[in-house]
Amino acid sequence: MGSITVTKKIDSATGKVVTSYRAFIRRQVNGKPVSKSKVFPTKTSAKDWLRENESDAALQQLGRTRGPTFADLIEDFVKAPPVRGTKFWSASHLEFWREQFGCMKTGEISRGDINAAVARLQNKPAMRRAHEGVKETGQTVTPATVNRYLASLSSVFNYAINHEIIDVHPLKAGKVKKLKESGGRRRILTPAEEDRLYEAAREARWPMMWLFLRIFLTTGARKSEVLKLRWKDINLDESVAVIPKTKNDDPRALPLVTDVKTALLEAQKVRPLGSDFVFFDPRRPERPKPVEETWKAVRQRAGLLNDRDDPLDRVYLHTTRHTVATKLLKKGANIAQTANITGHKTLAMLKRYTHLAAADAVDLAQKLLVDDERGEA
Structure with missing residues (x-):
C-alpha cells in the first residue's frame, strides 16, 4: 500500500x-x-x-x-x-x-x-x-x-x-549533464578608469571609501573578505592582513602596499572603541559598513555605473578582482604567484577571471618563443 x-x-x-x-x-x-x-x-x-x-x-x-x-x-x-x-x-x-x-x-x-x-x-x-x-x-x-x-x-x-556501496555512479558517463555556464564577467578596468574611481572615492561622504577601494585593487580580495577585516587581523610590521577563513575555508594573507599601510595607520587613530571592524558602519560600529549605496555613487560619479548594455561588461566590486588577476599575469607574474595574491584555490578558477587579449598573446609569443630563440642562436 x-x-x-x-x-x-x-x-x-x-x-x-x-x-x-x-x-x-x-x-x-x-x-x-x-x-x-x-x-x-x-x-x-x-x-x-x-x-x-x-x-x-x-x-x-x-x-x-x-x-x-x-x-x-x-x-x-x-x-x-x-x-x-x-x-x-x-x-x-x-x-x-x-x-x-x-x-x-x-x-x-x-x-x-x-x-x-x-x-x-x-x-x-x-x-x-x-x-x-x-x-x-x-x-x-x-x-x-x-x-x-x-x-x-x-x-x-x-x-x-x-566503499563498494554502489557499483555504478549515476552522474558519470554523461548520465546527468552539467548545465552550460556563463563565461563570467569580462570587464577589466583600464588605468584611466581606475583613476576615475579613485578620484570619485576620495570625494565620497564615507571617508574610508578610498582605502576600501585601494585594498581591492592591490589585493584582488573578495568583498566579504574586506568587509569582515578586523584590526586584530592587521599586521603592519609584516605588511599583511591575515584572513582566518576565506570562501574556500582556507586562511589567506592580503599584501598591504605602502599607501594602504599609511592610510590604515591614520584610520587606526580614529577607530571607535566599540568596533573591531576596519570598515565599520558609522551608525552601528559593531557591524561592517553597508557599502552598496556608497559604491553605486562612486561608480556614477566616475561615469562607470551601467555604462555598457551587457551586464557582464559592467563594473562591479568583483571587477577589481578580475582586474588585479589579469594585470598580474600581463606584467609577468606566473599562475602560482597570482593565485598567492588573489587567493584563487585552483588554476581552473583563476583562468575564469583572466582573459589575455589576442594582442597580449602575440606579444608574449614574440617575446618568449621567438626573440629568446634568436638570442640563444
Missing part, C-alpha cells in the same frame, strides 16, 4: 512556510520488506508517483538494490576524511539532496531522479548574504550554482563507490 505524509516547515532563509508531500510504498517482496519514498512539492505529483511505482515489478527491482538510505550515507560521508573525489561539498548542497533522496536507498537513485531534482533546483530562489541575514535576490539560481550542487552530490557518490 502507498501512503502520503505532509510536512510543513519554516524556511530559515525566507521565513516562509514550505509544504512538501512524501509518498511511501511498503511491501513484502520475496519474504522481505521493501520500501521506497520520494518528496514532492504537490500532492498531485505524489499521487502520480505512487500509481507509477506500486507495481510488483517496480518493487521487485527495488528489492534488489542495496546500501543504506541516502540520508545515512550523507551522515557517514561528512564524518569521513576527504580523499580524491570527495573533497568538494557544501553543507547547504547536501541538505538539498537529503530532502530529495533522504529516505531512498542509495542504490536506487537513478539518473531520472537526479534530473528531476535538478529541474526543481533550477527554480530555487537565489540567495545572498546581507548584514541582516540571508535574503532572496529575486532571481533563480544560476547554472554555475546548479553545477556546484551536482559536484557535491558527485562527491557523495564517489564515497559510495569507494
Whole structure:
C-alpha cells in the first residue's frame, strides 16, 4: 500500500512556510520488506508517483538494490576524511539532496531522479548574504550554482563507490549533464578608469571609501573578505592582513602596499572603541559598513555605473578582482604567484577571471618563443 505524509516547515532563509508531500510504498517482496519514498512539492505529483511505482515489478527491482538510505550515507560521508573525489561539498548542497533522496536507498537513485531534482533546483530562489541575514535576490539560481550542487552530490557518490556501496555512479558517463555556464564577467578596468574611481572615492561622504577601494585593487580580495577585516587581523610590521577563513575555508594573507599601510595607520587613530571592524558602519560600529549605496555613487560619479548594455561588461566590486588577476599575469607574474595574491584555490578558477587579449598573446609569443630563440642562436 502507498501512503502520503505532509510536512510543513519554516524556511530559515525566507521565513516562509514550505509544504512538501512524501509518498511511501511498503511491501513484502520475496519474504522481505521493501520500501521506497520520494518528496514532492504537490500532492498531485505524489499521487502520480505512487500509481507509477506500486507495481510488483517496480518493487521487485527495488528489492534488489542495496546500501543504506541516502540520508545515512550523507551522515557517514561528512564524518569521513576527504580523499580524491570527495573533497568538494557544501553543507547547504547536501541538505538539498537529503530532502530529495533522504529516505531512498542509495542504490536506487537513478539518473531520472537526479534530473528531476535538478529541474526543481533550477527554480530555487537565489540567495545572498546581507548584514541582516540571508535574503532572496529575486532571481533563480544560476547554472554555475546548479553545477556546484551536482559536484557535491558527485562527491557523495564517489564515497559510495569507494566503499563498494554502489557499483555504478549515476552522474558519470554523461548520465546527468552539467548545465552550460556563463563565461563570467569580462570587464577589466583600464588605468584611466581606475583613476576615475579613485578620484570619485576620495570625494565620497564615507571617508574610508578610498582605502576600501585601494585594498581591492592591490589585493584582488573578495568583498566579504574586506568587509569582515578586523584590526586584530592587521599586521603592519609584516605588511599583511591575515584572513582566518576565506570562501574556500582556507586562511589567506592580503599584501598591504605602502599607501594602504599609511592610510590604515591614520584610520587606526580614529577607530571607535566599540568596533573591531576596519570598515565599520558609522551608525552601528559593531557591524561592517553597508557599502552598496556608497559604491553605486562612486561608480556614477566616475561615469562607470551601467555604462555598457551587457551586464557582464559592467563594473562591479568583483571587477577589481578580475582586474588585479589579469594585470598580474600581463606584467609577468606566473599562475602560482597570482593565485598567492588573489587567493584563487585552483588554476581552473583563476583562468575564469583572466582573459589575455589576442594582442597580449602575440606579444608574449614574440617575446618568449621567438626573440629568446634568436638570442640563444
